[in-house]
Amino acid sequence: MNTLSYKTVSANRKTVNKEWLIVDAEGEVLGRLASKVAKLVRGKHKANFTPHVDCGDNVIVINAEKIKLTGKKWTDKTYIRHTGYPGGQRTLTAEQMFGKDPIRLVEKAVKGMLPKNKLGRAIYKNLYVYSGSEHKQEAQNPKVINLSEFK
Numbered sequence: 001m002n003t004l005s006y007k008t009v010s011a012n013r014k015t016v017n018k019e020w021l022i023v024d025a026e027g028e029v030l031g032r033l034a035s036k037v038a039k040l041v042r043g044k045h046k047a048n049f050t051p052h053v054d055c056g057d058n059v060i061v062i063n064a065e066k067i068k069l070t071g072k073k074w075t076d077k078t079y080i081r082h083t084g085y086p087g088g089q090r091t092l093t094a095e096q097m098f099g100k101d102p103i104r105l106v107e108k109a110v111k112g113m114l115p116k117n118k119l120g121r122a123i124y125k126n127l128y129v130y131s132g133s134e135h136k137q138e139a140q141n142p143k144v145i146n147l148s149e150f151k
Contacts, residue, residue: 011050016043018126019057020142022135025106026066028147034109036147037061041127042114045150054119058126060142065102065131069094079108103129 021040025033043049043056069077077094098105106129114120128137 011048011053011055016055020137020140021057022060022142022144023147024063025061026063028067030067030069030109034113036150037110038113041123054123056123056126060135060137061106061129062133062135064106064129102131
């Protein structure tokens with residue numbers, strides 16, 4: 001027998017089918033929400049997932065101001081950044097960051113779960129987070145997805 005009866009299909013940029021999805025973050029725990037959204041943005045839920053190709057969907061997260069954190073994470077969880085100058089290390093608690101901009105809390109959580117390379121930076125651009133229930137992507141006819149049914 002010279003021929004194979006099967007063939008491994010690898011997705012590429014032209015064959016990927018990208019969809020627009022809406023995720024409602026109201027009442028969701030931050031880490032669990034971020035891991036599920038990262039799977040959607042990366043495309044790991046699809047049968048034709050290919051690790052080196054952006055085959056994920058465009059995900060819109062609404063109601064980011066209504067997320068929850070468990071335990072004492074509002075006061076104990078810290079986010080560290082550096083200005084680039086000597087002694088320029090700055091820290092913010094989750095409560096302080098949420099007070100400034102609730103969108104950044106969700107964005108940082110999802111970005112931390114994506115690959116740390118060029119592909120991860122490209123995939124991150126497919127994430128749109130809004131603090132209210134209004135968003136700008138109505139023209140794309142996004143499909144609402146329920147995270148409690150999604151594994």
